[in-house]
Amino acid sequence: MSMRKQTPSDFLKQIIGRPVVVKLNSGVDYRGVLACLDGYMNIAIEQTEEYVNGQLKNKYGDAFLRGNNVLYISTQKRKV
Amino acid sequence: SQPSTNTVEEPLDLIRLSLDERIYVKMRNDRELRGRLHAYDQHLNMILGDVEETVTTVEIDEETYEELYKSTKRNIPMLFVRGDGVVLVAPPLRVG
Numbered sequence: 001m002s003m004r005k006q007t008p009s010d011f012l013k014q015i016i017g018r019p020v021v022v023k024l025n026s027g028v029d030y031r032g033v034l035a036c037l038d039g040y041m042n043i044a045i046e047q048t049e050e051y052v053n054g055q056l057k058n059k060y061g062d063a064f065l066r067g068n069n070v071l072y073i074s075t076q077k078r079k080v
Numbered sequence: 081s082q083p084s085t086n087t088v089e090e091p092l093d094l095i096r097l098s099l100d101e102r103i104y105v106k107m108r109n110d111r112e113l114r115g116r117l118h119a120y121d122q123h124l125n126m127i128l129g130d131v132e133e134t135v136t137t138v139e140i141d142e143e144t145y146e147e148l149y150k151s152t153k154r155n156i157p158m159l160f161v162r163g164d165g166v167v168l169v170a171p172p173l174r175v176g
Binding site: 024030035037043063064066 | 089090091092094095104108124163164166167168169170171
């Protein structure tokens, strides 16, 4: 996926269905498959893993993250 | 775009699927709730019934720097949760 000139909302539409890393303002990391999101950056993730200080702490089948806590959403290359 | 049954769902639509189900809520200030979701809105204000709240604290021993985790639980029959404290909402962990 090459980055051409695109708005943030174009990026958000593009990454649905991909594995992502969502970092919260608190520093907690969530990794999983992006199911959907909205303009407030509320996020729904599937097969979520929660990492605190780099350590896996929890797993959730589905998770909803409230957008105000989100620092960033990033794609991750799936390691085989 | 307005949500309808044909378009891609938004995250809040998926919370709607949890109505009347027991859910897990992670809040700010190291609090967690487990209860039955009776109502919610776009702010994530929620009405939860039959709730168990867990508050987790860490004490650090000044000499050994050991971290001592404590959690305090209490039960609340019916609770209004203000949405701005909500971090994460999930169905309770299922086995398998």
